[in-house]
Every structure is written in structure tokens, then in C-alpha cells.
Amino acid sequence: MNHLNRNHVLAGLFLLALGFFVVQQSLQWEILGVNGPGVGFFPLAYGSLIVVLALVLALKSMWAQLQQKRQTLELDHPVQTETPGKVFAALSVWLAFAISIALMKFIGFYLGFGLLIMFMTRVIFSRESRFVFLSGLLVPAGFFVVFGLLLKVQLPVGIWTGV
Amino acid sequence: MKHVLHKLCLLMGLAVLGTAGPALAQTFKPSKPIEIVVHTGPGGGNDVFIRAVLAALKKDNLTQDQFVVVNKAGGGSANAMNYLREKTGDSHTLGVYASVFVSDVLVQESAPLGLEKITPVAGLVSEPAMVVVRADSPYKTMADLIAAAKAQPGKLKQSGGSVLSRDAVVRYVLMSHTRAEWSFISFPSGGERVSALLGGHVDFMIIEPSEAGEMIRAGKLRPLVQIAENKIEGFPNVPLLREAGFPVPNVPQLRGLIGPPDMPPAAVAYYADLFKRASQAPAYKAYLTSKQLGNEYLAPTDLRKALDSYQVELRGILKGAGLKVVR
Amino acid sequence: MSGFDGLMTGFAVAMQWQNLLWCVAGCFLGTVIGILPGLGPAATIAILLPLTAAMDPTGGIIMLSGIYYGARYGGSTTSILLNMPGEASSVVSCIDGYQMAKQGRAGPALAIAAIASFIAGTIGIIILTFLSPVLADVALSFSSPEFFAMMVLGLSLVVLLAGQSMLKAALSTLVGMWLTSIGTDLFSADSRFTFGLSHLLGGLDFIVIAVGVYAVAEIMSGIERGDETKLLPIPKGLRAYLPSWDEIKACRFAFLNGSIVGFFIGTLPGASSSISSFVSYGIEKAVSKRPEMFGHGAPEGLAAPEGANNADSSGAFLPMLTLGIPSGGATAMLLAALITWGYKPGPLFIQDSPELFWGLIASMYIRNAILFFMNLPLVPLFAQILRVPIALLFPTVLGISVVGAYAVSGSLFDVGTLAGFGMLGYVMVKLDFPTAPLMLGFVLGDPLERAVRQSLTMSQGDPSILISRPICAVILALAVLILISPLFRRKNPRTSLSD
Numbered sequence: 001m002n003h004l005n006r007n008h009v010l011a012g013l014f015l016l017a018l019g020f021f022v023v024q025q026s027l028q029w030e031i032l033g034v035n036g037p038g039v040g041f042f043p044l045a046y047g048s049l050i051v052v053l054a055l056v057l058a059l060k061s062m063w064a065q066l067q068q069k070r071q072t073l074e075l076d077h078p079v080q081t082e083t084p085g086k087v088f089a090a091l092s093v094w095l096a097f098a099i100s101i102a103l104m105k106f107i108g109f110y111l112g113f114g115l116l117i118m119f120m121t122r123v124i125f126s127r128e129s130r131f132v133f134l135s136g137l138l139v140p141a142g143f144f145v146v147f148g149l150l151l152k153v154q155l156p157v158g159i160w161t162g163v
Numbered sequence: 164m165k166h167v168l169h170k171l172c173l174l175m176g177l178a179v180l181g182t183a184g185p186a187l188a189q190t191f192k193p194s195k196p197i198e199i200v201v202h203t204g205p206g207g208g209n210d211v212f213i214r215a216v217l218a219a220l221k222k223d224n225l226t227q228d229q230f231v232v233v234n235k236a237g238g239g240s241a242n243a244m245n246y247l248r249e250k251t252g253d254s255h256t257l258g259v260y261a262s263v264f265v266s267d268v269l270v271q272e273s274a275p276l277g278l279e280k281i282t283p284v285a286g287l288v289s290e291p292a293m294v295v296v297r298a299d300s301p302y303k304t305m306a307d308l309i310a311a312a313k314a315q316p317g318k319l320k321q322s323g324g325s326v327l328s329r330d331a332v333v334r335y336v337l338m339s340h341t342r343a344e345w346s347f348i349s350f351p352s353g354g355e356r357v358s359a360l361l362g363g364h365v366d367f368m369i370i371e372p373s374e375a376g377e378m379i380r381a382g383k384l385r386p387l388v389q390i391a392e393n394k395i396e397g398f399p400n401v402p403l404l405r406e407a408g409f410p411v412p413n414v415p416q417l418r419g420l421i422g423p424p425d426m427p428p429a430a431v432a433y434y435a436d437l438f439k440r441a442s443q444a445p446a447y448k449a450y451l452t453s454k455q456l457g458n459e460y461l462a463p464t465d466l467r468k469a470l471d472s473y474q475v476e477l478r479g480i481l482k483g484a485g486l487k488v489v490r
Numbered sequence: 491m492s493g494f495d496g497l498m499t500g501f502a503v504a505m506q507w508q509n510l511l512w513c514v515a516g517c518f519l520g521t522v523i524g525i526l527p528g529l530g531p532a533a534t535i536a537i538l539l540p541l542t543a544a545m546d547p548t549g550g551i552i553m554l555s556g557i558y559y560g561a562r563y564g565g566s567t568t569s570i571l572l573n574m575p576g577e578a579s580s581v582v583s584c585i586d587g588y589q590m591a592k593q594g595r596a597g598p599a600l601a602i603a604a605i606a607s608f609i610a611g612t613i614g615i616i617i618l619t620f621l622s623p624v625l626a627d628v629a630l631s632f633s634s635p636e637f638f639a640m641m642v643l644g645l646s647l648v649v650l651l652a653g654q655s656m657l658k659a660a661l662s663t664l665v666g667m668w669l670t671s672i673g674t675d676l677f678s679a680d681s682r683f684t685f686g687l688s689h690l691l692g693g694l695d696f697i698v699i700a701v702g703v704y705a706v707a708e709i710m711s712g713i714e715r716g717d718e719t720k721l722l723p724i725p726k727g728l729r730a731y732l733p734s735w736d737e738i739k740a741c742r743f744a745f746l747n748g749s750i751v752g753f754f755i756g757t758l759p760g761a762s763s764s765i766s767s768f769v770s771y772g773i774e775k776a777v778s779k780r781p782e783m784f785g786h787g788a789p790e791g792l793a794a795p796e797g798a799n800n801a802d803s804s805g806a807f808l809p810m811l812t813l814g815i816p817s818g819g820a821t822a823m824l825l826a827a828l829i830t831w832g833y834k835p836g837p838l839f840i841q842d843s844p845e846l847f848w849g850l851i852a853s854m855y856i857r858n859a860i861l862f863f864m865n866l867p868l869v870p871l872f873a874q875i876l877r878v879p880i881a882l883l884f885p886t887v888l889g890i891s892v893v894g895a896y897a898v899s900g901s902l903f904d905v906g907t908l909a910g911f912g913m914l915g916y917v918m919v920k921l922d923f924p925t926a927p928l929m930l931g932f933v934l935g936d937p938l939e940r941a942v943r944q945s946l947t948m949s950q951g952d953p954s955i956l957i958s959r960p961i962c963a964v965i966l967a968l969a970v971l972i973l974i975s976p977l978f979r980r981k982n983p984r985t986s987l988s989d
Contacts, residue, residue: 004922011921015661022668022683029680037946039680042939043671046664053661060657090714090916097706097888098909104892105902113892117885124713125881135882139889147526147893156896156905205536206822215830218540234533235899237692239674242899245688270679273688317950326679348634348947349676351940354759354815361813362630364948377814377836453829486679 005065012058019054022047089124096120109155110140191429193255196229199420200258202243204236209259212418215450216287222446226437239327240264245275250423254430257284258421265474266327269481272489278474282422284431285438286461286469288451290416291391292329293401295375295384296367297360305388305407308367312343319345320365322356326486329416330369332477333390335484340411360384371416372398372455390414395455412476415457419466435463497619500848504856509549513853516553517861520560525568525576527701528894531558532819539827547831548846552853554827555807558820559611559854562799563861566603570792571596571875572887574705579763579799581700581929582771586784586791588708593787596876597731600869602789603796605738606745608862610797613749614756614804615854622840626812629757634944635955637758639965641938644765644930646969647772650781651926659927662918666931667938669694677943689903696764696932698895702908703925705891707915709884731870733789741793744774748797755798756805759817764933766802767795776972785926804854811847813837 022043030038096119104112118136121127127135148155199217201210210232217230235242240263250256260281268274294305302308312319323330326349334347348365350356353374359365361383372395378384386401392413394403404411420438422431441447442460451458461469482488503509523529535554542550565580570587583603590599617625645663652659672683673693684690748770755766774794775784784791806817814836816822828835833843840847875883895908918925942956949955957963 007921011923015665018665018668025683029682030678037939037943039675039678039682042935042942043668043682046667046935050661050664050668053657053664057657057661086714086716090710093713094706094710094909094913094916097912098906101892101902101905101909104905109892113885113889116888120885121881127881131881135885139882139886143889143893155893156902204819205532206816206819206826210536211822211826214536214539214826218543218830221540232536233900234536235901237689237899239691241688241691242901246900271674271681271688271691273681273684273686273691275688320948325674325676346947346950348944349940350760350944351676352760352816352818354809354817357813357815358630358759358809359633362633364633377834377838380834381837383837 005061005068008061009058009065012054012056012061015050015054016058019047019050019052023051093120093124096123104156108157110144112156113140113143191254191427191433193228193433195255196231197255197257198231198233200233200235200243200246200256202236202240202259202261202263204234207236209261209418210234212288213259215454216441216447219444219447219450220437220441223441223444225441225444228437239267239271239325241267241271241273241275244281247281247421247423248275252425252427253423254427256423257434258423260417260419260421262329262332262415262417262473262477263327264421265470265477266332266481269474269478269488269490270327270486274490276424277490278470280424281470282424282426282431283463283466283470284420284422284426285435285463286417286419286459286466287438287442288418288456289392289459290371290418290456291389291395292333292369292371292416293375293386293390293395293398294367294388295360295370295379295386297363298382298385300366300385302367302387303385305402305404305409308387309337309341309343309409312345313341316344317346319367320348321345322348322350322359322365322368324351324356325349327481329414332480333369333414335480336411336414337409339483340409376455391457393457396452397455417469417473418456419461431463496844496848497852499845500850500852501855503548503845503849504552504852508546509552509849509853510856512545512549512553513556513857514860514864516556517560517563517857517864520557520562521564521567521861521865523557524561524564524566524580526890526894526897527568527574527576527697527705528897530577530820531561532823533897535820535823535827539823539830542827543830547828547833548849550831551824551827551846551850552857554824555850555854556857558824559800559803559857560861562803563604563607563865565799566607566796567600567872570599570603571872572705572883573708574887574891575697575700577763577799578696578700579767579795579802581696581704581764582767582795582926583792583799584704585771585926586786586788589785589787590789590792591876594730595787596873597869598733598737598789599792600872601731601866602733602737602741602793604862604865604869605733606741606748606793606797607800608858609745610749610752610801611804611858611861612855613746614753614801615851615858617753618804618808618854619851622808622812625754625757625808629809631961632758634941634948635959635962636965637760637937638941638945638956639962639969640755640761640765640769641934641941643965643969643972644769644772644934645938646972647768647775648927648930649973650772650775650975651785651924651930655922655924658921658923662923662925662927663931666928666933667935669699669928670932670935671939676940689901692899694907694932695895695898695904696929698898698904698908699911699932700929701891701894702911703915703918703928705887706908706912707919707925709887710912710916711919712880712884731873737789740788741790743777744770744790744793745797747774747777748794749801752798752801753805756802756817757808759809759815760937762818762933762937763799763802763806764929765937766798766805768930768933770794770798772972776975807854810835811839811850814839 026040026043026047029040031040096116100112100116114136117139118132121135122132199213203210235246243258247258268278296302356368360368375384388404388407389395389401390404439460442458478488523534534557565577566583568574568576569580569583570591573584573588575581575584587599648659648663672690674681674691681691751770752766755761771794774790775781806821809815810821816825825835892905895905898904945955
């Protein structure tokens with residue numbers, strides 16, 4: 001709960017920045033033209049709303065944070081901190097995903113996807129090597145057959161594997 | 164010994180040149196399926212067009228080559244142009260262009276390719292258009308329409324595509340010629356544009372004969388003028404714009420083939436020849452007639468000239484219309 | 491030829507064995523395609539077009555429209571089982587469908603989706619059969635101001651999709667609206683928020699965002715939760731795969747709601763298919779006696795959008811067959827197919843080619859039944875997907891997301907966008923920001939802006955056009971009612987307890 005409020009404040013501030021950016025950009029465009037609202041009208045509208053609401057969110061969360069701090073001081077309770085859980089695992093999967101996509105540009109879908117599968121089965125799910133290798137080999141092959149051949153969907157080809 | 168070695172080298176050099184020489188002038192033959200890039204999704208104008216053309220090529224038995232249509236929709240022509248840029252120098256990639264390719268380059272700062280980089284391959288068709296109103300509209304001729312527009316500036320409404328589309332360009336041209344003024348309402352899809360007209364929400368639109376043909380036949384729409392160089396078949400009673408008293412430059416919707424930058428000349432020649440033969444083949448011609456497309460084949464050099472001159476013309480028109488031209 | 495006679499003639503045509511065969515083929519292919527995100531009926535029809543050129547036209551058009559329709563059935567399967575929308579219109583089915591699956595009711599969820607699709611499909615086709623000419627005119631009277639009203643109605647649904655925090659829902663919606671404005675403006679050819687990237691000139695793709703925010707983010711959440719090997723509790727026994735009578739009864743109104751709303755919105759050219767699923771979901775929640783259940787596995791929250799997206803495809807045939815106007819890529823391809831066979835779709839189509847028209851309509855009934863009986867027995871089979879160990883399932887889902895994202899326009903940029911939105915979705919879930927409003931804002935933002943600007947150009951700057959026209963006024967009133975409906979809800983003590 002403690003962390004949630006702080007995160008809300010951060011989210012609020014981030015959205016505030018986004019809102020400001022949108023407003024600033026839209027002011028550079030035509031707001032009201034001859035034929036009615038111009039390009040900048042709508043971005044200005046929702047950009048301003050984002051600014052207002054983000055501010056409210058940030059302030060509300062800051063207030064809630066203060067309340068909480070006061071509560072814990074009064075009650076003299078150790079604060080129930082949120083266990084990090086396996087957030088790190090989730091984020092590393094995302095990172096692996098992003099990297100494999102970037103790699104696909106060079107080594108193509110088969111290898112890029114294969115690497116991702118092997119990462120996930122080995123590192124995240126701690127499977128034995130045989131499983132890791134087999135899945136890294138066979139699953140992309142399956143994709144190739146189903147998508148590439150049967151359905152004729154284009155799969156990304158890489159610079160080093162591309163024809 | 165040295166002599167012999169020298170002679171041997173000379174002979175070998177000559178032999179290499181001998182084989183290389185014809186290789187340079189050797190005719191190109193596709194060694195894998197050829198990709199044709201289209202800037203719309205499946206079902207869009209250029210997509211339907213090129214698929215039909217390819218089907219006609221098959222029917223006419225003009226080629227054994229395999230063609231694959233690749234859809235790269237987005238940002239007008241930007242995505243398609245991007246793809247062509249990535250395929251610089253490739254002999255097995257073509258793209259179908261439309262007039263929007265020219266206008267996008269003029270207006271978009273981040274356009275991936277300038278027109279001068281693109282390799283022209285073959286001009287194929289020019290698509291005429293017509294100005295149509297609802298069948299129960301009070302305007303019987305183009306002159307009526309323009310007169311009404313002059314009488315109440317800004318009151319008449321035309322439905323059309325984006326501000327760079329052919330309908331919009333015709334509007335600029337006509338408005339500057341007649342000094343009349345009417346508003347332009349952009350709808351992203353053809354279906355919406357026609358619905359707006361049929362529903363009485365706008366007064367007129369500019370539409371291709373193939374789209375409007377059936378509605379005219381059913382008596383729902385009335386054509387006022389044709390926007391073309393030559394009269395379209397099937398509409399003998401509809402005057403050309405210049406015949407109706409508006410001698411403005413024609414604004415065609417051009418479709419044809421381009422290639423990526425630095426495309427090998429042998430490949431260009433191959434495709435240009437293929438489509439030249441197509442333009443005289445029966446199934447292809449039949450398709451063009453059925454869609455009322457003008458069969459205007461252009462060889463690569465002519466296409467280059469046509470594109471360049473169109474770009475110049477369009478630049479002038481767009482500037483005059485107050486649009487921001489960046490090139 | 492009037493409705494009933496025509497239908498009888500049509501059935502005679504449609505029941506011929508070869509046409510039935512084509513129907514089955516189309517349905518099957520469509521279902522498979524619907525399952526895969528990024529692969530849509532339009533692309534498939536385009537690929538098959540040259541092959542169908544040599545076919546008998548009746549069989550051909552029956553097969554092609556079978557593909558179009560089957561895709562709606564298939565899209566719900568992955569939405570429910572994997573939180574991965576196969577199609578734009580299946581996004582809303584993820585909301586309650588996946589929750590049902592998480593609670594071990596994957597089988598009932600799939601079955602309810604099939605039932606809702608069947609009922610809505612039938613109703614839609616009946617409306618198409620008998621009311622085509624009338625509705626065609628009604629649809630034409632809809633233009634930008636009415637569209638605006640509809641978008642406002644859609645946005646007022648944010649209030650209902652709000653869940654806990656209205657503030658966060660509003661922020662989600664607004665961000666969604668910002669995301670959809672990225673790209674080239676239709677009216678002025680200016681580009682907005684493209685940061686000089688030519689890839690962004692066309693804007694972001696809805697499916698890419700949806701698959702990222704829903705499927706990819708869910709995988710990340712699943713890993714964080716430390717889900718066990720088997721993804722979700724597998725029901726035991728055949729009975730567990732069927733919905734209970736209570737569940738079906740709860741969906742009574744949803745079936746009707748989905749059909750009417752879906753069909754009508756489908757008839758409007760320019761209304762994307764996801765709009766009808768959002769609107770019918772919202773209406774269902776607005777009239778429900780237990781709105782707090784929505785988002786937590788309410789069967790009617792699944793039935794409404796599922797019905798809507800089926801009725802929507804029936805509705806899309808209305809302008810196509812009565813006027814020759816396409817409602818989207820798939821119908822445009824169907825029209826192109828008809829033209830290839832030498833037909834002339836337009837206002838005179840029904841007159842000129844009654845056998846084809848009525849044969850097609852009759853085949854729709856048959857197709858509806860085929861899809862239902864094809865999909866219902868497959869429910870236990872599909873549910874077995876959940877038996878796949880997540881060590882394999884998760885990477886596979888990521889792989890399918892990549893293929894789907896790439897299939898949108900053949901650029902790795904879209905796949906990168908997918909990853910980006912996966913992270914966004916994950917962050918949103920962690921921060922308890924509702925994701926449905928983000929999708930809603932994205933879907934409605936562009937049409938709303940367009941409708942306003944078009945309307946104001948039509949009225950030469952007079953804003954009263956937006957409220958003065960009769961249909962507009964009615965819809966806007968409805969929107970206002972929806973907006974204030976939570977106030978009435980608070981009076982109900984049962985609801986306020988669970989809030």
C-alpha cells in the first residue's frame with residue numbers, strides 16, 4: 001500500500017509531463033481554423049485535461065501517502081512492505097523479449113524466437129537442458145510450418161538470414 | 164616463358180571480358196517471386212487494381228513469373244516508400260504508385276524517399292473521374308453548381324478524401340479558376356463519402372466512374388461532368404470539364420509501377436517490356452475497359468518525365484491552395 | 491422478390507452440396523484466421539481471390555463470406571483462453587471472458603461466446619433478410635453529427651468501465667485518445683506526434699496495442715505471480731464445459747443487446763467493428779442488476795460483445811448488398827470478388843441477380859448453424875490448450891504476438907511497438923489503472939474528432955448542428971442518462987457495499 005501511493009504519485013507526475021508535452025505541441029498548431037477546429041484543437045483539449053487530472057492524481061496520492069506515514073507513526077507498526085515477488089523475473093522476460101525483437105532484424109525470426117524460448121524455459125522456468133534445446137528448436141519450426149507455409153504469413157527475416 | 168605467361172594472362176583477361184560483356188547487356192530474368200508493394204491494405208484502390216492486373220497477365224499468358232502482393236499501408240505512401248527504400252538496388256521488388264505518392268513527398272517532412280530517387284518502371288493507367296450529385300438535386304449542369312457556389316460562398320459541400328487526394332486537388336483547381344468557393348469534407352473511406360452524398364449531407368462529390376457506375380444506372384446519382392482527357396465510354400451525354408466551359412488542366416489519378424532506388428536497368432527494362440506487352444493484351448485491356456481506366460502505358464523515361472512534371476504542377480496547385488509544401 | 495419467397499429460392503441454391511462444402515471450408519478457414527491476431531479476413535480473401543476467380547460465383551461468395559464471418563468466431567477463442575485478442579472486435583471479449591477462464595470456467599465461457607454469436611448472427615441475418623431496404627435508408631441518414639453523438643455515447647461508457655477509480659479511468663481514456671492522434675491528420679495533411687519517424691505517419695495499429703496491453707502484459711503478470719505449471723484450473727468432466735442455466739439466463743438481455751446494437755452499428759460505413767462490441771458491453775453493464783460483476787467474469791459481459799461483433803458483420807453486408815458500398819477492407823474485397831465474376835454490386839444488384847443475393851443470404855443462416863455446431867463441440871478441445879505447460883505456452887503466445895504484429899504491415903517497427911505496449915500494460919496493471927478505457931479512448935478518439943470537424947465544416951462553423959438534429963439529440967440524451975446512471979446506482983445498498 002505504501003508503495004502503491006508512491007507509484008501513483010510518480011504516475012501522476014509522468015502523466016503531468018505528458019500532458020504538458022501534448023499541450024505544448026498542440027499550441028504550435030492551428031487551434032481554430034476557418035472550417036472549425038484545427039489540427040491542434042483536440043490535442044489541446046485532452047492534453048489540458050490530462051494535465052488537470054494528473055495533477056489531481058499526484059496530489060491525492062501524496063496526501064494519501066502523508067496519511068499513511070502518519071498512521072504508521074501513530075500505530076508504531078512495521079509497515080507492510082510489498083514483497084517484490086517475481087517482478088524482476090517479469091521485467092527480465094520483457095527485456096529478453098525486446099532484445100529478441102531487435103535481434104530479429106539481424107538474425108531473423110527463427111533464431112530470434114528460438115533464443116527467446118530458450119531464455120524463458122531455462123532462466124524463468126528452470127527446465128532441464130534437453131527441454132530447453134528441444135523447445136528452442138521445435139517451436140519456431142512449428143511456427144514456420146503453420147504460419148510460413150500453411151498460412152503464407154510473412155515472418156520477419158533478418159539481414160543475416162534474409163534472402 | 165614470360166611471353167607465354169603474358170599471352171595466357173591476356174587471353175584469360177579477354178575471356179573474362181568476353182563473358183562479362185554479354186553479361187552486362189544480358190537480359191534480366193527473375194530468379195524468385197517478385198514482390199509488388201501496395202500502399203493500402205487489402206481491398207484498397209491500388210490493391211484491388213494490381214491484383215486484377217496480375218490476374219489479367221495470367222489470363223493473357225504473358226509471363227510465368229510469380230508475383231506476390233505485399234501490403235504496406237500507413238501514412239499515405241510513407242510505409243510503402245520506406246519499404247522500397249529498404250530494398251534499394253533490388254531487382255525483385257516493385258511498387259504500385261498513385262498520385263498520392265507525389266503529393267506526400269511534397270508535403271511530408273519525414274517522407275522517406277524523394278521522387279528523384281525512385282526508379283520509374285511503367286506508367287499503366289490514368290483514372291478519370293466525374294462530378295456527381297444526387298439524382299434529386301437541383302443542379303443539372305456543372306454551370307448550375309458553380310453558379311450556386313458563387314452565389315453562396317462556402318455553403319456548398321463536397322465530400323472527398325484527404326486534402327491531398329485527387330478530389331481535393333480538383334477542388335483547388337476549379338476554385339481558383341472560377342473564383343467560387345465551397346467547403347470540402349474529408350472522409351477516410353469511399354463508402355462514407357458516397358453515403359454522405361446519398362444521405363443528403365453533402366451536395367456533390369468527385370468519384371471514379373467504376374464506383375459510381377451502378378448508382379448512376381440505378382438512378383440515384385447524376386453525373387455533371389467528366390474529369391478526363393478523353394470521354395469515358397458509357398457516358399456519352401456527360402460533357403468533359405473543358406467542354407462544359409471549364410478549361411482547367413486535367414487532374415488524373417495515375418497508377419503505375421515504380422521500383423526501388425538504384426534498380427538495375429536490365430530489370431527495369433524487363434518489367435517495362437512485360438507491362439508494355441500487357442497493355443496490348445486482351446484480358447488486360449478488357450479489365451481496363453470494364454473499370455473505365457484509361458490505358459496509358461508509359462515507358463520508364465516517359466514516366467519519369469510525367470512524374471516530374473506532375474510534381475511541379477502539383478506543387479503550384481498546393482501552394483496556391485495554402486498548404487505547407489516542404490519540397 | 492419479397493423476403494420470404496426470395497429466402498426459399500435462396501435456400502434451394504444454398505443447400506446444393508457444393509455450396510455447402512464451400513460454406514464449411516470458408517467457416518473453417520475463417521475460424522483459424524480469427525484466432526491469429528494481425529491476420530484478418532480481408533488479407534485472406536485477397537490471397538484467395540485469384541483462386542476463386544475460376545470458381546462458380548455462388549459457391550465462391552459463400553465461401554468468402556464464410557471466412558469473414560468465421561473470423562469473428564475464432565477471435566473469441568484466444569481472447570478467452572489467453573487474453574489475446576485475435577481481432578479488433580474481440581478485444582472487449584477479453585475483459586470478462588479471460589476472467590471466466592481464470593476462474594476455471596473456460597469451457598462455459600467459450601460455449602457462451604458460441605451461443606451469443608449464434609443468436610446474434612441469426613437475428614442479424616433475419617433483420618438483413620426482411621428489413622434491408624428500410625434500414626439502408628436509415629443508415630444513410632446517419633452522418634457526422636450522428637456519429638459524434640454515438641462517439642459521445644461510447645465515451646460515456648467510460649463511466650461504466652471505470653471500476654474503482656474514475657480518475658484513473660479518465661486518464662486512461664485520455665491517453666488512449668492521444669495515442670490515436672499520432673499520425674497524419676486527414677483534414678490538413680499535418681502530422682502529429684510522429685517525432686519525425688516515417689513509421690508513425692500512419693499512426694499506431696489497434697491490434698498491436700491491444701495484443702501488447704492484454705496478451706504480453708498478462709504474460710508478464712503471470713510470471714510475476716509465479717503461476718503454476720498449468721495455466722488455469724482445468725474443469726473436470728463434460729458438464730464443466732457447459733454453462734449453467736443460471737449463466738445462460740443472465741445473458742438473456744445480452745443476446746438481444748448484442749444483436750441489435752451490433753447490427754445497427756455494422757451498417758454504418760466507417761464504424762469499425764470494435765465500436766459495436768464496446769457499446770453493447772457498456773449498455774449491458776448500464777442495465778445490469780449486478781454491474782460490479784463486470785470485469786470479474788460476468789457471462790453477460792462476454793455475451794454482449796460477442797453477439798455484437800457477429801451482428802456487426804451481418805450489418806456490414808447491408809450497405810454492401812443494397813448500395814454496393816463497402817464498410818471496410820473485407821467487404822471491399824468481397825465487392826471486388828463480385829466484380830471479378832462479372833456482377834455489378836449496387837442498388838440494382840438485388841434486382842439483377844436475385845439468385846446470388848438470396849443464395850448468399852440463405853447461406854448465412856446455414857453458415858451460422860455450421861459455425862455453431864463446428865465450434866461448440868470443439869470447446870473441450872480448445873480448453874485443452876490450458877493444459878500446455880506455461881513454460882511452452884507463454885513463449886508461444888509471445889511468438890504469436892510477434893507474428894501477428896509483424897503481419898500488420900510487415901515492419902519490425904510494429905513488433906517493437908508491441909513490446910512497448912506490453913510494458914505499458916504491465917505498468918498499468920501494477921498501478922491499478924484500468925486498461926479497457928485506454929482501448930476505448932483509442933478506438934473512439936479518432937472518429938470523435940473526425941465527426942466533430944466534419945460536422946462543423948458541414949454547418950460552416952455552427953456548433954448547434956451537433957445537438958439539433960433529431961437522431962443526434964436522442965443519442966446524446968441517452969449518453970447523458972448513462973453518465974448519470976451511477977448516481978442512481980448509489981442508492982442501491984447492495985452495490986455500494988461491494989464498491
